[in-house]
Amino acid sequence: MSTTQHAALDQWVADHFAEETAFLQQLVRVPTDTPPGNNAPHAERTAELLRAWGWEVESHPVPAAEVRAAGLETLTNLIVRRRYGPGGPTIALNAHGDVVPPGEGWTHNPYGAEIVDGKMYGRATAVSKCDFATYTHAVRALEAVARPTRGCIELHFTYDEEFGGELGPGWLLSHGLTKPDLMIAAGFSYQVVTAHNGCLQLEVTVQGDMAHAAIPDSGIDALQGAVHILGALYRLNADYLQVRSNVSGITHPYLNVGLIQGGTNTNVVPGKVVFKLDRRMIPEENPAEVEASLRQTIAQAATSFAPPRGGKALQVEVRRILLAQALKPLPGNQPLVTALQQHAQAVFGEPVPAVGTPLYTDVRLYGERGIPGVIYGAGPRTVRESNAKRADEHIVLADLQRATCVIARTLADLLNT
Numbered sequence: 001m002s003t004t005q006h007a008a009l010d011q012w013v014a015d016h017f018a019e020e021t022a023f024l025q026q027l028v029r030v031p032t033d034t035p036p037g038n039n040a041p042h043a044e045r046t047a048e049l050l051r052a053w054g055w056e057v058e059s060h061p062v063p064a065a066e067v068r069a070a071g072l073e074t075l076t077n078l079i080v081r082r083r084y085g086p087g088g089p090t091i092a093l094n095a096h097g098d099v100v101p102p103g104e105g106w107t108h109n110p111y112g113a114e115i116v117d118g119k120m121y122g123r124a125t126a127v128s129k130c131d132f133a134t135y136t137h138a139v140r141a142l143e144a145v146a147r148p149t150r151g152c153i154e155l156h157f158t159y160d161e162e163f164g165g166e167l168g169p170g171w172l173l174s175h176g177l178t179k180p181d182l183m184i185a186a187g188f189s190y191q192v193v194t195a196h197n198g199c200l201q202l203e204v205t206v207q208g209d210m211a212h213a214a215i216p217d218s219g220i221d222a223l224q225g226a227v228h229i230l231g232a233l234y235r236l237n238a239d240y241l242q243v244r245s246n247v248s249g250i251t252h253p254y255l256n257v258g259l260i261q262g263g264t265n266t267n268v269v270p271g272k273v274v275f276k277l278d279r280r281m282i283p284e285e286n287p288a289e290v291e292a293s294l295r296q297t298i299a300q301a302a303t304s305f306a307p308p309r310g311g312k313a314l315q316v317e318v319r320r321i322l323l324a325q326a327l328k329p330l331p332g333n334q335p336l337v338t339a340l341q342q343h344a345q346a347v348f349g350e351p352v353p354a355v356g357t358p359l360y361t362d363v364r365l366y367g368e369r370g371i372p373g374v375i376y377g378a379g380p381r382t383v384r385e386s387n388a389k390r391a392d393e394h395i396v397l398a399d400l401q402r403a404t405c406v407i408a409r410t411l412a413d414l415l416n417t
Contacts, residue, residue, distance in 0.1 A: 088151025
């Protein structure tokens with residue numbers, strides 16, 4: 001496309017930005033806290049708003065048994081297919097509507113979508129309901145200005161990214177409901193993300209022998225055993241500092257224990273403790289080897305924990321609860337990267353690097369199936385700046401508008417209009 005046409009796309013976005021802002025506000029005002037994960041109502045509201053434009057929207061409810069097995073309540077994924085003609089690529093745009101609960105410390109209503117000083121506040125304003133708005137309005141601009149005659153754009157709005165994505169993009173892909181040629185997923189405006197870490201999560205159950213606190217030697221303290229195992233695990237982080245990634249933006253592996261539960265009462269020696277660990281894997285690591293190493297560390301630590309004289313040995317069970325593969329750049333992603341970098345620099349007035357991120361995302365599920373993808377959308381330079389997953393999450397509206405222009409220009413180029 002010519003610079004004149006690019007300018008026309010930018011102008012359309014500017015002229016309709018009040019509509020885009022109002023659209024995002026309506027999405028933020030429908031809670032999608034996950035857990036508990038009652039997200040079908042948000043999908044219904046999103047579909048209602050899109051159908052008001054005359055768009056056809058496919059609703060794909062995931063069977064209740066699968067949803068409950070994943071620890072969620074309701075889940076409906078949406079696909080919008082905008083077909084323009086034979087030839088040309090099918091490009092998918094994916095954003096997720098599920099979010100972590102708001103938590104404490106908010107100075108704005110987390111579901112109010114309040115606008116103050118050019119920022120919209122609310123849970124999911126930055127991650128990633130904002131890109132429901134970015135992607136839909138980029139497509140509207142494309143169709144109004146460029147009027148493509150070839151290719152297809154698909155919008156994938158899904159609702160289980162916080163739980164790994166298997167019932168969102170993974171479910172759509174495994175059921176043969178989509179197979180795009182290229183894809184872009186929700187992200188931030190000042191970098192094009194081409195790779196990300198993998199994640200392995202394990203649940204470790206430490207079983208001791210409950211006893212009265214007045215005679216602790218008559219039992220086996222599962223909490224002390226768990227502390228012994230945790231010490232061995234945390235010591236691994238010193239070793240991980242020496243394992244460096246070659247991907248810009250990604251440093252080294254690391255391990256975190258984010259949840260510990262156990263015990264019965266203050267006057268009882270704990271008989272059972274459960275903790276969950278999160279091991280981030282750089283793209284160069286082999287997930288099977290990482291898991292085997294962790295299991296070995298846990299087993300050795302459990303064996304070395306000394307029970308009371310004559311007592312039973314500590315029993316430990318390890319269960320994998322999540323394996324998210326790392327995203328590695330696929331050769332076919334270069335047209336996406338080139339177009340996004342070119343237009344982001346033009347719109348934002350500064351170079352936008354192509355880098356990796358230590359996060360893990362749904363994009364890996366497309367990559368595992370050979371679909372080249374990148375991460376780009378509306379948002380600041382870092383997750384911290386947006387307060388994503390923290391109090392007072394927000395999106396700078398200027399970033400939302402400019403990112404919409406970048407996506408519209410990129411789609412126009414890729415569809416060769």
